[in-house]
Amino acid sequence: MKKLLCSPTLLGLIVACLLTNTFFSTIVLGSADYSSYVGNVAETAGIRVNDEFQNQLALLQEPKESPESYFLEYLRKDTNGLSNLYETFEASSIAKSEIAAYGITGDVARLLEEKCEALQASVDAKAKSGEALDLYLAGFTTHEHNALVFIWRMFALEGALIGVLMVLLLIGYEQNNRTAALVFSLRKGRRLMSAKLLAAMAVGLASFVLVWFASMAIYLALHPYLIHIWHSSVSSAFHIVFDSFVFRPFLTWDSFSLFEYAFAQLGISIGIVLSVMLLGFFIGMLIKNNYLAFFIFLVTVMVLYILPPTLASIGQIEMSSYVINHNPVRLWWMQEYWFTEGTRQYLWPRFETIGVASSLLVLSLLALLGYRHFWRKDLA
Amino acid sequence: MRLILHELKKIWNIKLLIGVVVLCALVYYVLMGYKLVLGGSQVLLFHEYALEMTQSFGPTLEPDELEQVQLWASDLRAEADEIIRSDERFAPLGFKSYQELCDYVDKGLFETEDINFNDPALKALNTLNDSYSLVMGKASEFNSVGSRIDALELIITFYQEEQQESEVHTGITSPLINRDHYFPYMAGALVLITLAISGLLSLTLTRDRMSRVNMLQLSSKRGRRIYQSQLIAMLISALAIITAMLAIFTAVLITQMGLAVMWNNPVNSFMSWGIDSLISGNSFTVGVYYLIIVCFAYVLGIGLTLALFCLSGISGNYVSLLAKAIPAFIVTGILGGAMPVWDGLFYNYSYAPYRAFMGEALFEPVIPLLILAAGIAMAVWFLRSRRKAEV
Known part of the structure; x- marks a missing residue:
């Protein structure tokens, strides 16, 4: 761990990530004026659109003709007549629109219907809690939420990149410094590799969490109005997604405020970063050259991305594509749908949790296999 | 010269080359493969007609030439009428001409509340449509008479609507040349070129340092001038990579998009759906656009190579190199290569990210030139610092 912490590479990567995130946080300021106004109103009037x-x-x-007067007008229009849409919403309509739009049949259609029927309990709970009436950022909620998810997706990507490089750096450290023969002939010998993996994972994870919190602090400093609506539900009626040719609310299995949702995103991102580090370890154990190992890692990532849609296009093995779609790369790609029903691409509820758990399990097994391979390899 | 050949031999490592080719192929499949190959789409029909019109009328379509296109559409309508007349199944449904069929389907499509999907006539019509795809062109039968009529009539409508605009574009351009296809494809080409250069060239100096041959090299007769040989080998390799990849992309553009036929056609066209370049009139042609991208590819590629030469030289191991090469690739490939995607090349679009910093200036050529300047500065700094460095 000391080797990693003292490495200028780690520091350079963290600084590069923070600079990148600051850049992206700056350029997503599209609707800041109106959102800022909504945030200020929320501070005084509250986040629930009710009589009060x-x-x-x-x-x-x-003041007349001022930008604020227009914003106030928009906000009045946005919030006027807002209804608790979950009182009448049927979750099964999501499956129906997907099945109709894409001509889905058979077991896939049945599982989609079952998944959306199970979601009805969440809809009923949301109808009772009235979270559809939460202000969030009113008319710009979808835009701002997407910007936020884009930033979180960047963080996860950076975390995965730092993690893999840390794993490759540590497992190739002795090779690079020509101390492999000495170190692996010690009493602890090859068992050192497991300690290296744990150290790399700890440092990689700590770096990711550090980048995540520091970048979020920068993002919030640039978008301070988010703090005022921090406790708004992400399933607000203002948060609309367009999928399968229909507009529908952003419907999560559980009720999340934006604050809770941010931490839930962090939790799943940690799982993905760990999974990717395990994949990096597995490849690093098989390939001696770090540089080539990183290339193979990139190729594997691309294959994991391509595989599900490719399998889906082959009729008979369509179901396998839905299973493989739970791999960490596809999960990362679908980050905007985490904690929702996951569109037609996922057939089972809570795909992100299932995906992360199964990825960690499968990749831990692969890492063990890699370790076993290293254990038997001739290092001379 | 012999040293340069040796360096070239080291750079073109077969294992790494295979890895880079596989990675580029996968990235191409994910990001670019579908940009120009639009099987079953109406866009392909537009494209076919654009090629046909170019061959018949030249790069622009003048009002008197539009009559010829209208004649093509009439001929197709006559062909569709003949199909309806010759198939006895249409008559009992009350259709005697193609126009009657279109009117019925339009009514069905736009007045969906009145439509009865269990209507036997509609079911029979669907069966007939399966045979001919006359009206509701199916993806598998995009080339049917009905789809061709739709495409041609849309082209005529686009042209007539364009005549009402303040700035009339008469240029013929395939709809493949627009913000969704040609521009992202060329952007992807730039990204792939920088990816291949980063992958193959970045480890040139680091490899020597890691295998401890750098001391041997520096103590040889050629001494520290070895760096210049390595730089020349990297530049030769970069030029080879760029040229080879551009040759592949050009071949795809010629076969899939008819680049050679469209060469003199203006990018601003009544068929290009929303492209208006800052260069007014019809002077900015498909060929000029292609040549601009080719220039960008060389400038970006050489700039990146020079930067990688420096980064490779200052990296002690592969991971440290990757930590530097990845940001270099992102800055060059993603930032430089994404220029045509963000807003279309030279397209005045207000929310392009860099315009937030640079205003409305023609910023596109500045990005590759800045990268080249940065690359030259880094390479010169590295060469100068190595001359005096205590190794």
């Missing part, structure tokens, strides 16, 4: 909120909004006055 409407009364507070009615009392607000802005």
Whole structure:
């Protein structure tokens, strides 16, 4: 661990990630003015659009012809007549629209229907809690939420990259410094590799968490209005997704405030970063040259990305594509749908949790196989 | 010269070359493969007609030439009428001409509340449509008479609508040359070129350092001038990679998009759906656009190679090299290569990210030139610092 922590590579990577994230946090400022206004209103009027909120909004006055007066007008329009849409929403309509739009049949259609039927309990709970009436960022909620998820996806990508490089750096350290013969002939010998993996995973994970929190702090400093709506539900009626040619609410299995959702995203991202590090370890155990190992890692990542849609296009083995779709690369790609029903690409509820758990399991086994291979390899 | 040949031999490592080729092929499949190959899409029909019109009328379509296109559509309608007349199954459904069939389907499509999907007539019509695909062109039968009529009539409508605009574009351009296809494809080409260069060239100096041959090299007769030989070998390799990859992409563009036929056609066209270059009028042709991208590829590639030469020289091991080469690739490949995707090359589009920093200037050529300048500065710094460095 000391070797990694003292490495300028790690420090350089963390700084590069922070600079990149600052750049991206800066350029997603598209609707900041209106969102900022909504955030300020939420601070005084609250985040639930009810009678009290409407009364507070009615009392607000802005100088005529000022941008704020337009924003207030938009906000009044946005919130006027907002209804608790979950009271009438049928989760099965999601499956129906997907099945109709893509001509899905057979077991896949049945599983999709079952998944969406199971989601109805969440819809009923949301109808009771009235979270559809949460303000979030009113008319710009979808845009701002997508910007936020884009940033989280960047963080996860950077975390995975740092993690893999840390794993490759540590397992190739002795080779690079020509101390392999000495180190692996010690009493601890090849068992050192497991300690190296644990150290690399600890440092990689700590770096990811550090980058995540530091970058979020930068993002929040650039988008301070988010703090005022931090406790708004992500399933607000203002948060609309377009999928299977229909608009529908952002429907999560559990109720999440934006604050909780951010940490839930972090949790799954940690799982993905760990999975990718295990994959890097497996490849690193098989290939001596770090540089080539990284290339093979990239090729594997691309294959994991391509495999599910390719299998789906081959009729008879279509179901296998849904299983393989739970691999960490596809999960990362589908980050915007985490904690929702996951569109037609996933047939079972809570795909992100199942995906991360199964990826960790399968890749741990692969890492063990790699370790076993290293154990028997002639190092001379 | 012999040293340069030796360096070239080291650079073109077969295992690494295979890895880079496989990775590039996968990236191509994911990001670019579908950009130009649009099987079953109406876009392909537009493309076919664009090629046909170019061959018949030249790069632009003048109002008197539109009559000829309208004649093509009439001929196709006559062909569709003949199909309806000759097939006895249409008459009992009340269809005597293609126009009657279109009117019925339009009613069905736009007044969906009234339509009865269990109507035997509609079911029979669907069966007939399966045979001819006359109206609702199916993906598998995009080349049917009905689909061709739709495509031609849309082209005529585009042209007539364009006449109402303040700036009239008469240029014929395939819809493949637009923001969804040609521009992202060329951007992808730039990204792939930088990926291949990063993959193959970045470890040139690091490899020597890791295998401890650098001391031997430096103590040889040629001494520290070895770096210059390595730089020349890297530049030769970069030029070879860029040229080979451009040859592949050009072959794809010629076969899939008819680049050679379209060469003199203006990018601004009544068929290109929303492309308006800053260069007004019809002076910015498909060929010029292609040549600009080719220039960008060489400038970006050489700039990146020079930067990698420096980064490779200062890296002690492969992981440390990767930690430097990946950001270099991102800056060069993604930032430089993504220029045509962000907003279309030279397209005045307000929310392009870099415009937030650079205003409305023609920033596109500046990015590759900046990367080249940065690369030259890094390489010169490295060569100068090595001359005096205590190794």
